[in-house]
Amino acid sequence: MPSFDIISEVDTVELKNAVDNSNRDLETRFDFRNVEASFSLNKEIVKISAEAEFQILQMRDILRANLAKRGVDARAMETKDIAHSGKTVSQEALFKQGIDTPIAKQLVKMIKDSKIKVQASIQGDKVRVTGKKRDDLQAAMALVRNAEELDKPFQFDNFRD
Template identity: 60%
Template sequence: MPSMDVVSEVDEVELRNAVDNSRRELAGRFDFRGKEADFEYKDHVVTLKAEDDFQCQQLVDILRIQLSKRNVDPSAMDVDDKSVHSGKTFSLRVKFKEGIETLIAKKLVKAIKDSKIKVQSSIQGDSVRVTGKKRDDLQAVMRLAKEADLGQPFQFNNFRD
């Protein structure tokens, strides 16, 4: 019986490349010339540092553009609401969602059941396993998951016949 896993993960290599490209773009921008601003990446968390809050928001936009250029879905970003002021810089943390939270997984399973597609879905840790008799049914679930607005991007792996 065909099966697949619905997961939510960010490619760490592409994320690191997007941060590096954001640093390069920051070095070339005239509105940041002579200003203290930087991107730091560590353990799926990007810390943005700038001299004021408005510049922090500009850094978020730069990062979002670079992520979309690297085919990383920007909806995986979880940006802090307020920037933290320390010394003469403001810093803003951007976390990236890894795995599907239980609440979102339950909503996804409910959406699959409500769609009347003839598949079985179950929550397996931080992923959702979907099995069905036809590949077409699994592909319909893929479309459904991509169109569902659950605040997080989904990928599909372990597609087996």
């Protein structure tokens, strides 16, 4: 029986490259001369630190642009509130791996409501979709790709015929 998995993962190597490129961009930008500003990566958390809040917003745009260049979907980034500490301001951006249970439940419900002849089941941090016909599976993939209300990047893995 044909099946595939719906996953949501971020390539950590490309994430590291995007952070490194963002740091290089800061060195060449005129508006960041003589400013203490940097990006740092710790596992899947990018810490953005600068001297002012408006600089944090500019740096977040720089990071998004470099993520797009490296093929990492910026929708996987979840930013926390801006924290003020002394002279510096910082913000953390988390890159989540896997699909959370509420989003997985929404995915399963959306697939079942579409009346496509496939079965969807939650398996840990991914959703497995099985069906009798390959065309039905491809229709389910198209449905998930076009689901804008979930606002999360999904990849398809482990396609079995």
